[in-house]
Amino acid sequence: MRNIILSIFGIPVSRTGQVRGRKISAFFICLLIAIFSWLLITLSRDYTQRFRFMASYVNLPKDRAIVNLLPDSLEMSLTASGFSLLNLKWEENKSIHIDCSVMRMKKDSLYYIPLASVTDRIGRQISSDARVLSVQPDTLFFNFSRKARKVVPVRLISTITYAKQFQLADSIRVTPSVVEVYGAEDEVKGISFVETQPLIVYNADKSISRKVAFNTHNKLVGLSSDSALVSITVDEFTEGSLEVPVSVINLPEGYSIRLFPDKVTVKYKVAISNIEKVNADLFRAVVDYAEIKKENGSRLRVELFDQPSFVNSVRVNPEKVEFIIRK
Structure with a gap:
């Protein structure tokens, strides 16, 4: 079979079936030259094809804001050499700059191009030999308003959950x-805050620092x-307890009161890294003498007026204490 194929192409075969190496090499070199020449001639010709390009807008008025949405891409029919068109196929998301300094006024604050x-101008951005035949949309409209600025909170x-024994150790x-x-004055006026994209973390067991985009x-x-x-300080927590004396507030002059106990x-939860910082002086437990009439009984509710910021899940036991008043 191999001998038949070689004979068709005029390549002589020896009696032993061996092909003359030099003639085979010459044949394939000629074939490659022919293919290259064909490609060169074919790609040198002009062709017409449709493309979609990203659009960006430059030289917009600095003191005014656009209140209508502009197209983010333009579809074009263009003629160019095969080389240029092939190159465009390889260029992804090529952007065309629209110079807004050539806008024409239609009426009041409405302009168009x-x-x-x-x-x-567009063709020169695409390729030196490109000729734009048509563009869709064929006209761009710009509706302007006064520009405004203001600062709003983020x-x-x-959604954050923590692994067992781990908690948020500080404010996020x-x-x-x-x-x-x-932007446009009417649009800016209605914005009171800017939200982030959702940050979702499950079973956090270490501190997190993550960049989160705004929701625009x-x-x-x-x-x-x-x-x-966003910085989230996460630490392992443990439970601790200590005894704190109870003081009395709003006690009338000339009166004394004894509390039992x-x-x-x-009891509290504290990050292991802060456990040595906790002591009774950081807490203030009080009962309010003014609450005696409201309680209508022999016990007063104990409230914590002070506690360190680095503890949480604080509980007092007992929640109420008995008292005896003396004049």
């Missing part, structure tokens, strides 16, 4: 905590930052 008038949207920090919003539903406004850094047990 007929894209047929700027096809030469609101974190999160969001940086920046505020962000500047700018409104495309007519811009933000001074596109994301915030005069100390209560305060």
